[in-house]
Amino acid sequence: MDDLMQALNDEDREISLCAQVVIRYLGNKRGMEALREWYASREDRYEVAGPIPLPLDDWDYRFVEENYVSKRTDKWPAFADSYIYALALDGSPHATTTLDEMANKVRELDEHNGYRQAVMQVEQARPFKSLGRPHNFADAVLKNAFFIGAEEKKVTTARLLGLNQTKDKALVELHVNWGPLAEKWWHVVIAKSDEGWRWFSITLVAIS
Numbered sequence: 001m002d003d004l005m006q007a008l009n010d011e012d013r014e015i016s017l018c019a020q021v022v023i024r025y026l027g028n029k030r031g032m033e034a035l036r037e038w039y040a041s042r043e044d045r046y047e048v049a050g051p052i053p054l055p056l057d058d059w060d061y062r063f064v065e066e067n068y069v070s071k072r073t074d075k076w077p078a079f080a081d082s083y084i085y086a087l088a089l090d091g092s093p094h095a096t097t098t099l100d101e102m103a104n105k106v107r108e109l110d111e112h113n114g115y116r117q118a119v120m121q122v123e124q125a126r127p128f129k130s131l132g133r134p135h136n137f138a139d140a141v142l143k144n145a146f147f148i149g150a151e152e153k154k155v156t157t158a159r160l161l162g163l164n165q166t167k168d169k170a171l172v173e174l175h176v177n178w179g180p181l182a183e184k185w186w187h188v189v190i191a192k193s194d195e196g197w198r199w200f201s202i203t204l205v206a207i208s
Contacts, residue, residue: 001026005034017049025171025189026164027053027200051189051201052079052086056095060086069101073109081118085147085202088122121147130196140197141172141188147202148186152176161187168192169200183208 007019020038023031036059039046052060060083067077080102087099102119109116125146134140138158142148148156155178161171169191176184184207191200 001028001031001034004031005038008035008038017047020048021050024050024053025187025201026169027051027189027191032057048079051187051203052082053189053201054086054090054191054199055092056086056090061094061098064098064102068105069098073105073115076115080115082201082203084115084118084122089127089199089202091128118147127199130193130198131190132196134197137170137190137197138172141190142174145174145186145188148174148176170197181208 001023004019004023007015008023010016010019020035023035032053036057039048039059048063064083064087068080068083084099084102087095087102099119099122103123106113106115106119111117111120127144127146131140131144138160142153142156142158145153145156156174156176158172158174161173163170169189172188172190174184174186174188176186185205187201187203187205189200190197
């Protein structure tokens with residue numbers, strides 16, 4: 001973590017960006033606190049990249065208010081769908097209220113719009129339950145992937161990319177493959193809790 005925090009200040013933009021992304025994948029308290037301090041220290045513009053780990057904190061709510069709630073949907077930056085999923089999974093009163101504010105903005109959009117679909121998915125699935133104690137993380141994530149439609153699941157494969165050092169978080173990649181020009185890749189982090197494994201972050205990382 002010390003190396004990642006130091007890399008945030010690297011003069012090479014790609015190194016700094018990758019450090020931010022890895023910190024967000026790990027999502028531990030120390031790393032996220034350091035990242036938010038880094039955001040606050042930047043006098044110039046900075047790019048936000050990587051997953052939205054749980055639980056959300058004040059920085060996330062300010063980001064959502066400034067970039068989504070207070071803007072028209074055609075002015076929204078990236079991350080809107082990731083924040084929709086994160087707010088739903090967080091499930092706190094603050095998260096629920098904020099999600100309702102975002103949802104009200106997307107209801108006027110076409111039903112095929114990605115943001116509206118994300119809202120519909122979390123409203124229909126209510127994805128707050130534990131994933132249990134699966135023996136196969138990839139299979140469990142694919143089976144419970146509420147953000148992938150039934151037809152898409154037929155052409156989706158899942159694989160475990162790895163676990164963190166303490167083995168209480170797992171990173172799973174989902175590959176939706178309709179053909180060479182119609183593919184999506186999702187990265188899903190799940191975390192171990194007293195009740196079993198649960199969603200930790202959901203990120204659409206690539207699309208062709």
